[in-house]
Structures are given as structure tokens and as C-alpha cells.
Amino acid sequence: MLGRELKISPVLQKDMKEGDKYSVYFPKGIWYNLNDWSIINATVPKYFELQASFDYTNVHMRDGTMVIYYDNSANQLMTTHDILYKGKMTLIVARKKVTTAAYDGYILIDDGHSYMEMNPENMGKSENFQLR
Numbered sequence: 001m002l003g004r005e006l007k008i009s010p011v012l013q014k015d016m017k018e019g020d021k022y023s024v025y026f027p028k029g030i031w032y033n034l035n036d037w038s039i040i041n042a043t044v045p046k047y048f049e050l051q052a053s054f055d056y057t058n059v060h061m062r063d064g065t066m067v068i069y070y071d072n073s074a075n076q077l078m079t080t081h082d083i084l085y086k087g088k089m090t091l092i093v094a095r096k097k098v099t100t101a102a103y104d105g106y107i108l109i110d111d112g113h114s115y116m117e118m119n120p121e122n123m124g125k126s127e128n129f130q131l132r
Contacts, residue, residue: 031060
């Protein structure tokens with residue numbers, strides 16, 4: 001898990017081949033696959049079968065959450081400051097079935113040159129966003 005929003009499920013089994021199935025534990029909730037938008041509906045926490053791929057890692061996003069995405073296909077080393085001011089970011093929203101739902105989130109933005117650890121003191125240096 002990456003926060004409460006993302007479930008990252010890399011293939012960790014030896015000798016796995018393209019297309020093979022592997023079991024992954026999912027907490028309760030609706031999870032959207034960010035590669036093909038298929039849905040896993042975990043009405044209770046349990047294991048689901050995913051398909052192994054050499055082209056991508058299985059990444060699922062919990063419903064009712066938002067994440068900011070940046071396509072770094074050029075493989076450049078960038079800080080969040082660089083991405084914010086030089087790049088194009090996309091806001092990905094995994095909608096809840098309830099149409100009146102509100103979504104909150106934050107992004108931690110660095111200054112581009114200082115070392116900063118993730119801790120409660122630095123949360124004031126984040127940008128909050130909300131979608132209604």
C-alpha cells in the first residue's frame with residue numbers, strides 16, 4: 001500500500017511468466033486498476049488473482065480517492081517542485097458510486113533543493129485540494 005489510496009502489486013514470485021496469475025491481498029473496498037480501469041470489489045478483505053505483465057505493474061486505486069499523476073516517460077530526475085512548475089500533472093479521481101461525494105487530498109511540494117523528511121512538521125508545506 002502507498003498511503004490509503006494506492007495498492008501496488010508487483011510480481012514477486014520467481015519464474016513467473018507473462019500472463020501467469022498470482023494472488024494479491026486487497027483490503028475491503030472498491031479498487032480500480034490504473035492500467036485498464038477494471039474493478040476489484042472486495043466486499044470483505046481477501047485475496048484476488050491478478051495477471052502478471054512485463055509491461056506494467058498492477059496498481060489499484062481505492063474508490064473515493066484522488067492522486068496526482070505525472071507521466072515521466074522521459075525518465076528525468078525531477079523534484080515535485082519541478083513537476084509543479086515545469087510539467088503537466090493530471091488529477092486522477094476514483095469516483096464513489098454516491099454522486100454527492102466530496103474528495104480531499106494533499107500533495108507535498110518541496111522547494112526543489114532542500115532535503116525534507118515526511119513527518120508531521122512538514123505537512124504544513126503541503127497543498128490541499130478538494131473536489132466536489
